[in-house]
Amino acid sequence: MLSIRTALIGATAVALSLFAVADAKKQKPPSTRMQDDLLEVLVYAAMSVIISEGLSWFFVYRTERFRAKINKINDLGEQLAEAKEKEALGVEAKKKGQSAAAIESDLKSEAQGLQMTKMIPTLLTAASMIMSFKIVGGSFDGKVVARIPFEPMLLAKGLAGRGLPGDAEPTDGGYAFVLVLVSTTLRTMVQRILDVNPTKSATVQQSPFGQLADANKKNN
Amino acid sequence: MGKSKATTRLRSPFAIVAKAGAGDKVTKTECEEVLFWVRMSLGILLGIVYGFIGVQGWIGVVSFLALGAVIPLPIVTNVLNVEEATMGGRNEIFKEGLFVAFFAFVGAWTVTNTWFSS
Numbered sequence: 352m353l354s355i356r357t358a359l360i361g362a363t364a365v366a367l368s369l370f371a372v373a374d375a376k377k378q379k380p381p382s383t384r385m386q387d388d389l390l391e392v393l394v395y396a397a398m399s400v401i402i403s404e405g406l407s408w409f410f411v412y413r414t415e416r417f418r419a420k421i422n423k424i425n426d427l428g429e430q431l432a433e434a435k436e437k438e439a440l441g442v443e444a445k446k447k448g449q450s451a452a453a454i455e456s457d458l459k460s461e462a463q464g465l466q467m468t469k470m471i472p473t474l475l476t477a478a479s480m481i482m483s484f485k486i487v488g489g490s491f492d493g494k495v496v497a498r499i500p501f502e503p504m505l506l507a508k509g510l511a512g513r514g515l516p517g518d519a520e521p522t523d524g525g526y527a528f529v530l531v532l533v534s535t536t537l538r539t540m541v542q543r544i545l546d547v548n549p550t551k552s553a554t555v556q557q558s559p560f561g562q563l564a565d566a567n568k569k570n571n
Numbered sequence: 572m573g574k575s576k577a578t579t580r581l582r583s584p585f586a587i588v589a590k591a592g593a594g595d596k597v598t599k600t601e602c603e604e605v606l607f608w609v610r611m612s613l614g615i616l617l618g619i620v621y622g623f624i625g626v627q628g629w630i631g632v633v634s635f636l637a638l639g640a641v642i643p644l645p646i647v648t649n650v651l652n653v654e655e656a657t658m659g660g661r662n663e664i665f666k667e668g669l670f671v672a673f674f675a676f677v678g679a680w681t682v683t684n685t686w687f688s689s
Contacts, residue, residue, distance in 0.1 A: 389685050425580075425600075432599070500627050500684040524681060532678035539671050543607065546582060550600045 368402050388496040392526050395487050396533040403479035404541045407472035412547050420465050421549060427458040428553025458553065465549070472547075476538070483534070487526045488514060497524030584608045591651045602653045607668040609643045614676035622683020635676050640665040 411417050434451040492514045502521045503511045512519060513527040542548055580598060581587045584605045591597050597605075617638065621631050647653050647664055658664050 385688075386686055389682065393682065429600075497681050497685045498688045499681050500622065501629050501632055524685075529678075529681065532674055532681070536671070536675045536678050539674075540611065551603055552600060 364402070364406060368398070385496060385498075388491060388494060389529065392487055392491060392496050392529045393533055395483055396530050397537060399479040399483040400534050400537040400541060403472075403475045404538065404545070407475050407547075408545060411468065411471050412545055417468055417547075420461065420468060421547070424458065424461050424465060424549045424553045427454055427461060428550055430454050431458055432552045462549070462553075469547075480534070483530060484527070487530055491526040494526070495519060495523040496526050497529050498522055499524045499528070503528075588650060591653075597651045597653050599653070599657055602647060602651055602658060603667055605651060606643050606647065606664070607671070609646055610639055610668040610672035611675055613639055613642060614672035614674075615679045618676045618679025618681075619683050622680050622685075623687060625684075625687070626680075627684075631680065632677075635673070636669070639669055639672055639676070643667075 430449075431451060431454045434449060434454050438451050493516060495515060499511055499522045502508075507528075508521070510531060511524045511528040514525040515523055581590060581601055582604055587597060587601045587605050590601070614635065617635050621635075626634075644661070644664055647658065648655065655661050655664060658667070
């Protein structure tokens with residue numbers, strides 16, 4: 352059973368690794384080229400993903416318990432899709448537990464169990480993002496590290512200009528923009544390769560209003 | 572007890588394309604896997620090309636969204652031989668994996684544009 356102690360060890364390893372890299376960087380003379388700054392931010396982003404996903408794989412993703420849970424959820428997703436197809440054609444389920452509603456109920460409870468199992472990877476991801484922002488922000492706050500090829504709008508505008516002075520160009524990008532983009536992309540790809548998320552057919556849509564309605568039904 | 576469907580589904584896009592080429596039926600989940608990787612590769616490749624040739628402005632964003640939505644469709648219907656109805660319709664095929672690919676596209680475009688800017 353994975354414990355809080357394991358999560359703390361993992362988070363400490365993430366922090367120490369990133370601090371070690373930041374310390375090594377301090378020994379180099381400061382760079383003035385935007386391209387060199389961009390390269391450093393990219394390296395930090397890649398390292399934070401590799402470290403956090405690597406530790407998540409070591410502590411959680413490679414365990415038999417986790418793999419069995421993911422496989423069960425994916426199987427239930429396939430069964431649910433088949434059951435819904437049959438019900439749409441008017442074919443009734445032969446056994447009680449084979450109806451779409453019963454399978455969906457099983458799927459929801461398994462998905463909730465998976466969320467508990469993924470608590471440690473979630474904590475590691477959060478720790479790596481916080482540490483990355485702290486370390487990279489300390490070195491690159493106020494510096495333009497990227498030239499965005501279009502003028503960002505809405506939320507992207509705020510993210511792109513984070514940490515930059517007020518007179519920065521609209522197409523100037525700070526460290527936060529590059530860090531979020533690159534780490535999100537890399538993390539998605541790594542998680543896809545490691546197959547750590549349920550398939551789309553097994554992802555049960557749960558709205559907060561639906562959960563409230565379910566709770567009201569139980570109480571009445 | 573036989574292997575579950577979850578453990579027997581293919582995950583490599585190349586293996587899935589080979590499976591379709593051999594005449595076997597490709598499942599919806601396998602098709603989604605191919606769509607994800609095709610769109611992701613397209614996003615990164617287009618981002619690098621646009622940054623290299625100097626495409627600027629929202630025309631780049633709009634053109635990626637158009638190309639990214641449309642290009643994978645013939646791969647689904649002609650290469651994987653999956654019907655649109657199996658995937659939930661043409662709109663679902665257009666949308667599958669497009670959002671994440673867009674992040675990859677903007678990242679690759681920004682990095683390449685910065686690298687080749689003065």
